Amino acid sequence: MTRDHILHRIRTALGRSAGQAAPADLPPVRLLVPEVDREARILSFTARLEALGGTVQRAATTQEACALVAAAIEGKSALASNAPFLAECGIAALAGVETGITDRQRLQERCAAIKVGITSADYALADTGSLVMLSTAHEARLVSLLPPEHIAVVPVERLLTGLDELFTVLPRPAEQTSSMVLITGPSRTADIEQILVRGAHGPGQVLAILVG
């Protein structure tokens, strides 16, 4: 069997035997979470995402967030994920916003047709301007991927400092979801003459609304 053959070759080359544990010389995990106050985190997130061509807006309340989304999608077709926070904000109930899709095929068809995908996010990262999206029954993968515009409405307390804090809060993401995606700015390519083009296969526009 190829598996056993390859593992045997590896063990012979390394001088190890089957079932032998790894020695204790694995370096300790290196996660350093800095203390950064809320305003500084918001400033950093905004600066980073905007440097990448994304947009950041702030809403003091859920109603305000709802109004910002309404303004952003005016005149465009939109689809909202099933995230409870979007319902809480009243976004799922906005006129012209499709939501509540749980069928895979239908979701794919709708996401390929509409202009704006609206999601929440599980976390955001201040020092990279990233949105962290875990795939769940509430949050499908394609809503933030197929439509040309992506709006993410995120409670501000979900804004972490960065990767080190993310993996401190979520040391084993696989226990919660089959898919965790870090979205850092709009989809982009520079494959022809290294000229930057925003919006390749994913959304060319990303708007993050921080709530609270």
Next chain:
Amino acid sequence: MSVEFDQKAHETLADANLQLAIYTSTGRLKRGRVASVASDVLPDYQELRTQANAIKKHAIDNLDYYLEEFERNVTARGGKVVYCKDATAVADFVLGLAKERGAGLIVKSKSMTTEEVDLNERLEHHGLESVETDLGEYILQLNHEKPYHIVLPALHKTRYDVAEIFTRRLNAPHETVIEKQTALACGVLRDKFLKADIGISGANFLVADSGAIVIIENEGNARLTTTAPRVHIVLAGIEKVIPRARDLATFLKLLARSATGQFLSAYTSFLSGARRPGEIDGPDEFYVVLLDNGRTRLLPDREKRQTLYCIRCGACLNACPVYRKIGGYSFPGVYSGPIGAILTPQFLGVTHEPALPFASSLCGACAEVCPVKIDIPKVLLELRSEVQKAETRDNRNRLERLSFRAFAWLMTHPRLYEMAGRIAAWMAPAGEGKWISSAPPWMNLPPVRAWLSQRDLPPPPAKSFREQWRQRR
């Protein structure tokens, strides 16, 4: 120096447009990297490199352990791990699965490993349609070319080349505006994504404690490849395994910065299998194909083993004065630049392209920028020594070996050395200029001429160092 290597290098050197394209592209990536690891934006850059190196070293030193842990965790969530020894085995597995599922259309995201095993050609040979979805890779697939650079596959193509390829291969109207070319390709590919039966991706990391794979990309094509089709197949080299998800905090900070100067790529996907009950989308089936294809050959030697730490960022290509002149296609195999110069000979055997380990000035720029601290010059020296041993064994390059033996003998006999120096000074014309070009024609014979085609010696001084030393003492 092999004829093919030499010829391709000279072709590249003679092509002014290509020289400019390589120089500006790699230059831009170089500057991006430097800015993104500067001490004011990433103060612990060196500590991160040290940590990344230590983790990789540990993972490779205990590779069987982490592969088994990875496999256990993938299997526990219903995924399947398949080991393949070579390109044929990979193609057979994919073909078998495609047949079982009645699949005809495959979408692929960028993966050097699939290039390494010629996966597209092998699948298409059996009547499957296998489509590259990364813009650069798609352009190259349409034109039947291999990637020029690990990170920028179509570095050598201009917008005019692309317009010509799209017109010829897609029957598209002639279009030279890059935004429109991108939109055109993405439109064609969108349709493929939504119809595809199988998605094939590579992996930047295999995470043992999670049974997960990590993919880093900018366009969104890897997300689509791993989300839209019902079946997701991952192809990754066995060396890609890291112990813990938390180690990604270290590697992710280094990878995109080293590759393009981004803090993070637009999309970092952490995928641990098929969609779970309740999840709305994602694949129904998840397979990870672990490829050997020569990798286990690198393990016995402790020094050369470090070649397997590579995370394919491409920083060494951009830093390399040799790559920046001779470009990607001079290198045999799909991996170019300094990392290619140490990977390819070890995958295929040093005698396959013996010139490779010598195509370096050993300046050390590659080792300086490597995010996992691979000592590339040191491995190059090891490989040079292997090439020499192989040539001795096969009794090749006898004249060169004889000359070096004679030289070594002369160097260890000071009186004779001095006498030889005097004879050389007497024979050579005095004054400025190149020694050999003004040397008598009888000396300019083929073996000497070949050696001197890339080198020259200054004229010997009227008084040697040893003579001057004696006078001043």
